[in-house]
Amino acid sequence: MPMTITEKVLAAAAGKESVKPGELINAKVDLVLANDITAPVAIKEFQKIGLDKVWDKNRVALVPDHFTPNKDIKSAEQAKLVRDFAHTQELANYFEVGRMGIEHCLLPEQGLVGPGDVIIGADSHTCTYGALGAFATGVGSTDLAAAMALGETWFKVPESIKFVFNGQLNKYVGGKDLILHTIGQIGVDGALYKAMEFCGEAISQLSMDGRFTMCNMAIEAGGKNGIIQPDEITRQYVEGRTKRPYTFYTSDPDAQYSKVYEFDVNKIEPQVAFPHLPENARPVSQAGHVDIDQAVIGSCTNGRMEDLRLAAEILKGKKVHQQVRLIVIPGTQEIYRQAMREGLFEIFLDAGAVVSTPTCGPCLGGHMGILAKGERCIATTNRNFVGRMGHAESEVYLANPAVAAASAITGRISHPQEVL
């Protein structure tokens, strides 16, 4: 029976020859993940099951990245609960502050997720790892607790939607723009309960960093997972990095899709998603005059090396607008170190930006860049819901790192070409 890549990965994990959309399966998981917000709830639920140990101490990853370094006593208590559990359970993949990174930047970098894996994480952006050809999806804490006990979980096999990106990417257009454009076309529930499979010439040419960005935001269209067939670029990324054996699955040519969308990327320019939904995407040239108070470059969506290099390219020799705060957050300690080696911090600091240790802080209105009433921020993050980055009457505009950097310079939403 012809199958999509998503169906093949799930079938293998369920020990079945084939699966079809709508089918309920029990699948083995290769890794489970939680953070300092979701792990405490998962740990409490896990303890109710009455088991002494998790199913596999090498396959439970805990990353305290949301309110860390701890922003207050309550978050310190939560982080301590996670830390104590990790130590008691002798978890191999607990990442303390100083060795920590934003989970979805960190896990691929550390080779903990790979092609053909099934991964669940108590964080909605777990779908990021689909960029490697894995089935990765977000769940809640109770699902996570059950998987920590059993090493498996149940899934309803999703229907797949195919998104074909034809043509050549324009300058300053990357994964973020493709996914914002896509969500703009189909809406925030356009892929509800579905697998989003990204393919086509433009995807083949996209770097791993750009692919992570695209799959990261599948959830913003309601998708169960985002996925890209592994290829030579994937191979180069995982070789020497991914710790477990991996399998490259590909969709059969006659696999069934519930829908197919085709995009001509020659016509796509840098995108900006206006408040208060990621689907409010429009080309930056149609943004009009929007003054900003803050710009954030970072997060699990756009806090990778390529993103920082792009921002630095725009900011080099320029100054951040007098009335703007620019916050740059490398996604992991490795990215931080690499950016330092390449001299990017000089560029950011010369421009008048602040550079932070890895944290999810501002993305979810946690800490490190909260907005006051009436303030506007352009951010490379993934959500612009009401109150997402602070006051319920503040606004978040989503864009790629080049647009965020250019806007930080002009003080209003701008195309990168404006500042060159």
Add this chain to the structure above:
Amino acid sequence: MNQQGKVWKFGNDIDTDIIIAARYLNSSDPVELAKHCMEDGDPTFASKVSAGDVMLAGKNFGCGSSREHAPIAIKAAGVSCVVAKSYARIFYRNAFNIGLPIFECPEAVDEINEGDVITVDAASGAIVNQTSGKHYQAVPIPDFMRQIIDAGGLISYVKGRVKQDV
């Protein structure tokens, strides 16, 4: 079991940041979370809602974060069940796992007004608007989800499985 309560209506794409803002996620205490339920959408909601009340909403309810704190906050605020046109999938799963009954019924959402008193049969998904007298039937819950509910939630279900394995 029949749930009866007053209806609070919300629109489409009610996200998890509206349901419980991240600034309160340095706690997972249901009582604390309930105090801030729906705060960025309607700051007075938590003080207005009474035990047994029902939330009605449009499409894609619970979109966004995986935070289980969202259905926990709704349940702890006293809401007996949610009826929406559709749900974001992580929220849907979380609601079952923590024992918040949720139903899909677009007609009920379109026709029932805020303030109406409705009865929802949590077993069958039969909805009766006591104010207008109209009846509705929600989309049936899949058998597998029903097994989880009957077991007393996911953790009880897993406990049963772990015991069998021993």
